[in-house]
Amino acid sequence: MKVKKGDTVLIIAGDDKGRKGKVIKVFPKKNKILVEGINIQKKHVRPRREGEKGQIIEKPGPIDVSNVKVICPKCGKPTKVGYTKVKDKKFRVCKVCNHEFE
Numbered sequence: 001m002k003v004k005k006g007d008t009v010l011i012i013a014g015d016d017k018g019r020k021g022k023v024i025k026v027f028p029k030k031n032k033i034l035v036e037g038i039n040i041q042k043k044h045v046r047p048r049r050e051g052e053k054g055q056i057i058e059k060p061g062p063i064d065v066s067n068v069k070v071i072c073p074k075c076g077k078p079t080k081v082g083y084t085k086v087k088d089k090k091f092r093v094c095k096v097c098n099h100e101f102e
């Protein structure tokens with residue numbers, strides 16, 4: 001996948017279009033990712049014991065990887081990512097500034 005955990009991405013489609021967030025989980029087989037603060041799903045949690053209050057937990061829901069662009073760690077611009085190999089190691093390349101990153 002072109003997006004990795006820890007990347008900052010720009011959302012380019014959907015309700016959160018134009019927002020940025022950090023990737024907190026990737027699901028390579030499904031081509032989906034979780035992004036901090038994006039596609040928030042509210043989940044009601046019932047009280048476990050009598051006298052306790054129920055809670056609403058907000059969690060990011062998975063979004064399709066095609067709905068985001070990686071923000072280049074060097075130039076800070078949203079970019080398409082290419083690949084290159086340096087000494088058999090694969091790097092991603094920013095198509096804006098040609099910066100290579102893991």
Ligand SMILES: [Zn+2]
Nearest residue numbers: 072075094097
């Ligand atoms: Zn760049």
